[in-house]
Amino acid sequence: MALIIIGVIIILLGLAITRSNDPNFRRFASPVRVIGGIMVLIGILVACIIQIEAGEIGVKKLFGQVQNDVLPSGLHFINPLLDVEKMDIRTQNYTMSGVHDEGAKQGDDAIRVLTSDGLEVVIDLTVLYKLLPSDAPRIIRETGLDYTNKIVRPVTRTKIRDNAVYYDAVSLYSTKRDEFQNRIFKTIEGDFKRRGLLLEQILIRNITLPIMVKTAIEQKITAEQDAQKMQFVLQKERQEAERKRVEAQGISDYQRIINESLTDRQLQYEQIKAMKELAGSTNAKMVIMGKNTPVILDGKQ
Secondary structure (H helix, E strand, C coil), rough: CCHHHHHHHHHHHHHHHCCCCHHHHCCCCCHHHHHHHHHHHHHHHHHEEEEEECCEEEEEEEEEEEEEEEEEEEEECCCCCCEEEEECCEEEEEECCCCCCCCCCCCCCHHHECCCCEEEEEEEEEEEEEEEEHHHHHHHHCCCCCHHHHHHHHHHHHHHHHHHHHCCEEEEEECCCCHHHHHHHHHHHHHHHHCCCCEECCCCCCCEEHHHHHHHHHHHHHHHHHHHHHHHHHHHHHHHHHHHHHHHHHHHHHHHHHHCCCCCHHHHHHHHHHHHHHHHHCCEEECCCCCCCCCCEEECC
């Protein structure tokens, strides 16, 4: 469009030169008009060609009137009077975090909600969404290009606060976290769709409990771990006591069997075997006095 305007100005300048009284000056009128005409033609040609990048669509506007059809990715020839607004249809994310420089906004942008037990819980989350191509003209007409701050942010924060009141702080932090995430996804999805956006996923990144609740949970976990440790110790002691009982029973059974099987003849036989072994020793010299059969063994020196 700028080339067209410049070309028209140059043509008007050429016409003004034509009316000049100076013949030497008038001879430049034709070349100036030609240059202006060429620039107008180039401007019109450039204005008729537009390229839409991958992952984008083009919404056409003619004198402020938004057209219902959209331009897909690629090269297009259009009316040079049209103004094309390019819009991203790829997946976008909006993060609300309490960590500085981590979210979409500077500073603490986490969501503070009240739970069913009246405690304040801080939630960090990320919203994944994208623009529905067919609804892009309606978004331009009804919302504008800043749909992130006009739709995504306020709807998400409101729905999270509305749904958090159904859960207590501890459940929200632990057992009901997935249920809460699915619940807010369903409620936000409908609002987004009515406004031309597709909600892909809600990611709860962190839930921060009040200090007193967090301390109580840690104390409870410590107590449970101590109780489990004591149960392990008691079980180990029971197993050790059972092992000793079995061992004592085995020794008792062994002694009973030995006492029942030993006789005088058996003892005499064992005594004779022991004396024969001592007699065969090469470096021992002993005197063994048996009750009935005293024996002297004189070992070799």
